[in-house]
Amino acid sequence: MSKVVEIRWHGRGGQGAKTASLLLADAAFNTGKYIQGFPEYGPERMGAPITAYNRISDEKITVHSNIYEPDYVVVVDETLLNSVDVTAGLKEDGAIIINTAKEPEEIRKKLKGYKGKVCTIDARTISIDCLKRYFPNTPMLAAVVKVSGIMDEEEFIKDMEESFAHKFASKPQVIEGNMQALKRALMEVKGL
Amino acid sequence: MSKVKVERKKVITSETTWKETTPGGIIIDPGNAEDFLTGDWRSMRPVWNQEKCKQCLLCFPVCPDSSIIVDEDGKMLGIDYDHCKGCGVCAEVCPFKSIDYVEEE
Amino acid sequence: MAIRDRLSGNEAVAVAMRQINPDVVAAFPITPSTEVPQYFSSFVADGKVDTEFVPVESEHSAMSACIGAQAAGARTVTATSANGLALMWEMLYIAASLRLPVMLAVVNRALSGPINIHNDHSDSMGARDSGWIQIYGETNQEAYDNLIQAIRIGEHPDVMLPVMSCYDGFITSHAVENIDLIEDDKVKEFVGEYKPQYHLNDRFNPVSMGALDLQNHYFEHKRQQAEAMRNAKKVILEVAEEFYKLTGRKYGLFEEYKMEDAEIAVVVINSTAGTAKYVVDRLREKGVKAGLVKIRVYRPFPVEEIVAALSKCKAVAVMDKADSFNAAGGPLFTDVTSALYGRADGIKVINYIYGLGGRDVKTDDIEAIYNTLLDIVKTGEVKSVYNYIGVRE
Numbered sequence: 001m002s003k004v005v006e007i008r009w010h011g012r013g014g015q016g017a018k019t020a021s022l023l024l025a026d027a028a029f030n031t032g033k034y035i036q037g038f039p040e041y042g043p044e045r046m047g048a049p050i051t052a053y054n055r056i057s058d059e060k061i062t063v064h065s066n067i068y069e070p071d072y073v074v075v076v077d078e079t080l081l082n083s084v085d086v087t088a089g090l091k092e093d094g095a096i097i098i099n100t101a102k103e104p105e106e107i108r109k110k111l112k113g114y115k116g117k118v119c120t121i122d123a124r125t126i127s128i129d130c131l132k133r134y135f136p137n138t139p140m141l142a143a144v145v146k147v148s149g150i151m152d153e154e155e156f157i158k159d160m161e162e163s164f165a166h167k168f169a170s171k172p173q174v175i176e177g178n179m180q181a182l183k184r185a186l187m188e189v190k191g192l
Numbered sequence: 193m194s195k196v197k198v199e200r201k202k203v204i205t206s207e208t209t210w211k212e213t214t215p216g217g218i219i220i221d222p223g224n225a226e227d228f229l230t231g232d233w234r235s236m237r238p239v240w241n242q243e244k245c246k247q248c249l250l251c252f253p254v255c256p257d258s259s260i261i262v263d264e265d266g267k268m269l270g271i272d273y274d275h276c277k278g279c280g281v282c283a284e285v286c287p288f289k290s291i292d293y294v295e296e297e
Numbered sequence: 298m299a300i301r302d303r304l305s306g307n308e309a310v311a312v313a314m315r316q317i318n319p320d321v322v323a324a325f326p327i328t329p330s331t332e333v334p335q336y337f338s339s340f341v342a343d344g345k346v347d348t349e350f351v352p353v354e355s356e357h358s359a360m361s362a363c364i365g366a367q368a369a370g371a372r373t374v375t376a377t378s379a380n381g382l383a384l385m386w387e388m389l390y391i392a393a394s395l396r397l398p399v400m401l402a403v404v405n406r407a408l409s410g411p412i413n414i415h416n417d418h419s420d421s422m423g424a425r426d427s428g429w430i431q432i433y434g435e436t437n438q439e440a441y442d443n444l445i446q447a448i449r450i451g452e453h454p455d456v457m458l459p460v461m462s463c464y465d466g467f468i469t470s471h472a473v474e475n476i477d478l479i480e481d482d483k484v485k486e487f488v489g490e491y492k493p494q495y496h497l498n499d500r501f502n503p504v505s506m507g508a509l510d511l512q513n514h515y516f517e518h519k520r521q522q523a524e525a526m527r528n529a530k531k532v533i534l535e536v537a538e539e540f541y542k543l544t545g546r547k548y549g550l551f552e553e554y555k556m557e558d559a560e561i562a563v564v565v566i567n568s569t570a571g572t573a574k575y576v577v578d579r580l581r582e583k584g585v586k587a588g589l590v591k592i593r594v595y596r597p598f599p600v601e602e603i604v605a606a607l608s609k610c611k612a613v614a615v616m617d618k619a620d621s622f623n624a625a626g627g628p629l630f631t632d633v634t635s636a637l638y639g640r641a642d643g644i645k646v647i648n649y650i651y652g653l654g655g656r657d658v659k660t661d662d663i664e665a666i667y668n669t670l671l672d673i674v675k676t677g678e679v680k681s682v683y684n685y686i687g688v689r690e
Contacts, residue, residue, distance in 0.1 A: 025473050029303045038472035041329075041414070060475075062571035064468050066657045206513050210520035215457055216396040217518045218495050219505035 005150050006067045007054040010086050011076035014046040020076065020137040021052035024144060028056045030159045031151045036061055049084050056150050072148050075099060076123075076136050078107070087114040097143050097189070099123040099136050104191030119147050119191040126188065130181040131174070138178050142185035146192070153186060200224065226275070230257065234278030237296050240271055244290035251282035251291065299477035299544065306469035309441040309476055310376070310402050310462075311336035315346055316484035317448055319400070320371035320491070323351035323362035325381060328414045329466035330404035333376035356381040360388035360399070367397040368506050370496030372448070375399070378466055379406035379420045386424075392459045393428025394522060395506055398451030399459040401429070402444060405567065405618075406466040407654045415655020416466040418566060422619040422628045428522060430460040430529050431596040435552075435570045438476050440464040442546060443593075445479070448488045449536045455528040457494075465568040467655065479544060487543060526597045533594055550599035552591040553606055555581060559588025561670035562607060564633055565616040566592045569651070569658050573616075576663040587667050592629065600636040607637065612645040612670040618652045626650075626683050645673050649686045656687045 007024070011017025018039040025037030036055040053067045071094040075086050078100040087096060095117035100107055104118040111118065123139035131138070145156050160182055164175045200221045204213060214220055247268055252260045259276035261269045271282075283293035304312065307330070314322070314337050322341075324334035334350075341350040349366075353359045356377050363373040377385065382403060392399045408419040421431060432447060434440040440462065447460040464470065479487075495504045510518060530550065537548040554574050556562060563573055570591035580587040590606055607613055615634075617627020625631070630648035637644060649666055652658045666686065673679055 022473055025303065029475065034475050035303060036472055036474050038468075041467050041471065062574045063660065064465075064472075064568040064571045065659050068659065204514070208514070208517065210517040210524070213514065213517045213521060215495075215518075215521060215525075216394055216506065217508055217510045217514060218395075219508055220495060220502070222503045222505070 003059060004055050004057040004061060004063075005072070005148060006070045007056070007072045007074060007144065007148070008067050008070040008090075009052040009054070009074045009076065010080050010084055011050055011052070012046075012080070013048045013050050015076050016135070016137045017050055017074075017076045018052045020074075020141055021054050023137065023141055024054055025056070026163065027141070027145070027156055027159055028054075028151060030163070031155055033057060033151070034059060034061050040066060049080055070094065072097065072144065074140060074144055076140055078102075081107070081110045085112070087111050090114060090116065092116045095119055095147050095191075097121065097140070097147050099140055101125065117147075117191060119143065119189050121185055121189050123185065126181050126184050130184065131177045135181075138181045139185035142182040143189045146186050146189045157182060157186075198223065200227070203227070229274050230277050231272075231274045234273075234276060235296055236278040236280055237273075237294050238271055238276065238278065238280060238283050239292040239294055240268075241290045241292065244288050246288050246290070248287065250285050250287065254281045254285050256281070298480075300480065302476050302478050303473050304437055304476050304478075305332070305471050305473050306437040306440045306464050307332035307404065307471065308336060309437040309478075310444055310464075311340070312478060313441045313444045313484070314374055314402075315340045316479070316481050317372070317374065317445065317488050318346045318485070319348055319374040321349045321351065321363065321366035321373045322375060323353050323359045323366065323373070324375045325353050325356045325359045325377070327356070327378050327381035329406055329416075329470045330376045330378040330381070330402065332470070333402055333404070356384040357388060360385040360392065360401075363399045363401075364388060364392050364395065364397055367392070367399050368395065368497050370491070370493055370498045372452075372491040373399050374402070374444075376402035376404065378404045379408045379414075382420045382424060383408055386427075389424055389427040389429060389459075391507075394518065396457040396522065396525065397459060398448075398457055400444065400447055400451060401459065401461045402440075403461045403463040404466045404470045405463050413654040414466070416468050416568075417618045417653045417655065418463075419619040419653075421461060421463045422617075422621075424461065425596055425628060428458065428526070429596065430456075430458050430526070430533075430594070432460060432462050432533075432594055433566050433592060434462065434464040434469070435568055435591060437464075437469055437472070437474050438546075439593075440469060441476060441478070442540065442544070442548065445484055445487065446533075446536050446540050446548065449539075450529060450533050452491055452493075453528075453532045453536075454494060456525050456532050458522075458525050458529060463567070468568045477544070477546075483543060487540070530594070530597050530599065548593060550594040550602050551606070552589075552593060554589035554591065556588035556590065556606055558586055559609070560586040560611045560674060561613070561667060562588040562590055562610045563614050563616060563663065563666060563670075564590045564592065564603075564607075564629065566595065566618065566629060569616065569618065569663075572658055572660055573663045576660050576667065579660075579664070580667055585667070585671065595629075595632075598632050598636070601640075603633060603636050604640045607633075607644060608641040610644055612647070612673040614647050614649055614666045614670055616649045616651055616666070618650075620650050620653065624683075645677075645679050647673070647679060647682050647684060649684045651686045653688075658687060662686050 121143040123136040283291040626648040
């Protein structure tokens, strides 16, 4: 693992890519890391492509620019592959993680010759199965942790359980579904 | 004169230096306008005729310069010419024509 | 023990305000500072502070209300950005000349037009001569620490001036990063009670403020105000020392990063300094004697100290995130070069205007600036004094 892990998120306004980046920052923070989580603000509205970023490190982070050569790219909505150059600057020894039901080798065709690792996760199916609704964030978060190895999986699960317990204190019935979604996503990432 | 001279915390004059003056020009001595004599602005002069005065005190509230001198018992004693600017409102308001309004000499 | 947390810059500043527990907050929302009064109003609603929160109808009114409250003896805080700061304009001067230590969090944003919500320093740079102390912060941590210290600086009897605590819009205000918070009771103790020498609610010592002040006295009042700004330098350092004892975090008039033996240096304000530190580290690995000066206190401008910090350099680049449109470089460049004039002549100083309207500043951009400085050292020749970086040529 290089000193600072840089992650770029691509999503659509309203899908929660920004929230996911903040959740990841939170989880990494809770395991003692230095973190940055920030969206690229613009005139975006519901459905417009948006970008969010994470830096995660064992040491203090001072760089405050956007991320141009990420270690990992997360694509929360696979339709973005048609309109956004998601692999721009992505390191070849890194990986791209895409929310899709397709197989990694099939989706690779859309990635303009990116030679690095392509991972997929069917966040839609997992979310509908576990949460009865489409919230891709939770499974995507787990997939990033799995692929990047930025934190210990067990520690991650434990930390998320605590933060869900806090976050959903008023509706504990959703905690179990979310935990299930996380655990399933850790198991079901393809292309590792 | 019934006016009590209040001791000033700080006397600000045209000699006061920047080190001595108050921050931001705050006025810390309430009523210190009294130190600034405006009597020489006057071109017209109110002259009080004690014998015609009925002590109704209508002149007192209308004077913009607080220049109607009134004692502790509420009796008018005269006009403070150090501050009176000679506007003539007192003469105008007096129902008994006890204040003449004349040119300064 | 510090409280380890992760907060955005705006959250951190709102937390600082909660801990300061000011008597009055009057504010009007404007991106990207909106969250500050927004978070703070939730503290008011939840009864976590005793503050009178005044949701006014404009920034002009916000600053007016702050001035009125502060004149009445209340500790007062507000926040704004860009056009909001511009709308406060005449009131900024009045707060400073009435010597009322109002606190203002300025979340730096480009001042229109064309309209733009992103970060540069054109808003607060325009207010640099309004008589306010200006302190700038690189990170959420510094934005938090600076506001807490600002209270003590502005209210000091030798100073009595309003303070702007500035930090970068979005880059700092909306990015979540690690932060060490101070315990509530320690902040309370550090800021203490506001005890103004004069205020309008003191019925035993009644005063008048804002009287007409003409040729006879105005100049003396302004001269005294200028002296307060000079006094501020010492007070800022004293407060920083006390803050260091409380938190272990060191603050000065500016931060010197690897300047001991630096031959080339960049002078810069706010978040870009962090990005530049990364570049300095990379250059140092290659044996380049690069350094960085990050301005914290811009008003008062630390003339002698800046000269001392830069005097051993051969070439210096001053980076301005605002243009002066004077055909002669940005505001920081003007201040740095005039500081050096006659005190450290011979240093080659060049200017870069960068990042206007939120144009991202990459490590490559800063590296290019250092490379230009290296070139100047090697050839002894300055090809261009006034430069722009990151703009399409």
